[in-house]
Amino acid sequence: MKFPYRKTIACLTLIVMAVIFHQPLLRVVANVLIVDEPTEGFDHLAITGGDHRHAIAGELFRGGKIQRVLMFEGQKKRLIEYGILPPPNEIARRQLEKEGIPADAISLIGGETQSTWQFAERLDSWLRTQKTVQVTVFADRFRSRDVRRVLDATLSAGSAARVRVRALPDRRYDETNWWRSRRGMKSFGNASMVLLYRWINGRPESTFTDTWDPDVYQAQLAAQRATEP
């Protein structure tokens, strides 16, 4: 004899369990996004992101745990062209110097770096010339698995083993409480989408070139305005 409502009861039980155990469940889900590896002895540092990244770099440098910081040339964006913001590597250099890392301990690796993929390519080229160096990569906590995946997909096996990812937590949320704030949810959602996209598509073909020009747009508007009654 079949028990009536067994599907309904099973569904309700699942829902009740999910409500009761939502905290550990959400923590487990966030942990999927995180790769945080031991970095003892990895005395070169490259920064892709992460909260308090310059301050933590300064602490590690002062404690003798890192010897050199590698900086990558950023994208030449419109705000930089207009002098509204300094280039990102200039901003980083100032912050690192403020944290006690001298200019001669900072190396700039050339070539425009617009994405994590390009960062990995530049790092790979550099590692091929430095046969024994080991590098710690700072990453935003929820983006760290994505960074690790891109590094593994781009670097040769030997080079990939010489790079470790350290996941820096955001001051406003982490994997234990991200669902309590809008920022945390947004960050979790964005990072999950990026990871999912990479799993499905791998490396995207970069075909986009920003051709929008504010001067051309303004001239078009002015011409349009001049012809209006």
Added chain:
Amino acid sequence: MRHKTRYAITVIAAATLMGSALYAGHPQLLPCLAGWLDIGTAPQPVDYVLALPGDAERRPFMAAALVNAGFAKRAIIVRNEISPDEEDGIVPPSWAIAKRVYLARGVPEEKIVVLGGQSNSTLADMEVLTDFLSKHPHARVAIVTSAFHTRRARWTLSRRLGNEMKRISFVSSPNPGFRAEEW
């Protein structure tokens, strides 16, 4: 049992057919979806232009062009919540970046209105704007935001403004990093 098998086969066949149709039609369907999100219109003369926070590479440049070309008399900037990098002084606050863009593009300082608050979402931006509009009952405002964000921005504002939405227009700025035809 036979009924159940027939039902399962029908469902699988329908799903396969629909999946194939969607796959075959995706080059036409996906740009349509992106187009649905974009409700921006051609610029009309307004009293104020507001570039929503975000994508400072395009939105404030576009709003500045609207002021310079005579489509808007003044530009509004909404102050927003400070990010960790802004808090640490690594980068200036985004409202300050927007103001620098306007000045760099030749918009005089007296034409820039900075609204207070600690906006941290489209909803909060719209609350600040609603408050401003209540103090300027005849002002018409053009909102500049990324094309794919215009529908959500309009929906959020319409919940606050209701009939007053006729004072608002939306101008789409290019989406950052991708074209709508191939998102």
